[in-house]
Amino acid sequence: QKEVEQNSGPLSVPEGAIASLNCTYSDRGSQSFFWYRQYSGKSPELIMSIYSNGDKEDGRFTAQLNKASQYVSLLIRDSQPSDSATYLCAVVHYNQGGKLIFGQGTELSVKP
Amino acid sequence: SQTIHQWPATLVQPVGSPLSLECTVEGTSNPNLYWYRQAAGRGLQLLFYSVGIGQISSEVPQNLSASRPQDRQFILSSKKLLLSDSGFYLCAWSVQFGRVSSYNSPLHFGNGTRLTVT
Numbered sequence: 001q002k003e004v005e006q007n008s009g010p011l012s013v014p015e016g017a018i019a020s021l022n023c024t025y026s027d028r029g030s031q032s033f034f035w036y037r038q039y040s041g042k043s044p045e046l047i048m049s050i051y052s053n054g055d056k057e058d059g060r061f062t063a064q065l066n067k068a069s070q071y072v073s074l075l076i077r078d079s080q081p082s083d084s085a086t087y088l089c090a091v092v093h094y095n096q097g098g099k100l101i102f103g104q105g106t107e108l109s110v111k112p
Numbered sequence: 113s114q115t116i117h118q119w120p121a122t123l124v125q126p127v128g129s130p131l132s133l134e135c136t137v138e139g140t141s142n143p144n145l146y147w148y149r150q151a152a153g154r155g156l157q158l159l160f161y162s163v164g165i166g167q168i169s170s171e172v173p174q175n176l177s178a179s180r181p182q183d184r185q186f187i188l189s190s191k192k193l194l195l196s197d198s199g200f201y202l203c204a205w206s207v208q209f210g211r212v213s214s215y216n217s218p219l220h221f222g223n224g225t226r227l228t229v230t
Contacts, residue, residue, distance in 0.1 A: 104155040
């Protein structure tokens, strides 16, 4: 099992729809979770962090965490073409001294 | 506020030539520093990380080396580039892990260097 796993996509959604991006992780001791957005040819940009079970909302973005199921997701409401990018899930692995482990990323395409 | 500078933005080098990429961080002290590589269409591969001056940990055996001559300076080097060294190189910093608060610290990336070895 990969340490952090994401569907590679591409995930295609129409403009205005909700995009749902999912991530699972293997380390039950993980406490910190992050979502990065990476536009083609650019560096990753931190967009959300979440540390507690439940939902965390920031504008059109909602991060959801379920530690029992070892699952973290990112919802993008009212998706815009400018949201088209690769979304990287990252998990701090407690049993690796706090290293940040990245998933392979999910490519999102929002069609006008 | 903290900023991270990475240069150059793009680089084309012939096989067998040397490499030096530099990264500096401003606005923070004693950060953890990282070098990642991202091959085309692939995920992020951690190459090196550093928790302090002169302290370098290598994650994968390769043709590259890293140095940290100053607290906020991180350098990636190679004596002889290979074709397989082509990729997008990213420098990043975080609050130093090893302290409890650091487990909540994300990475912050520079703008990256796109290296093409020909």
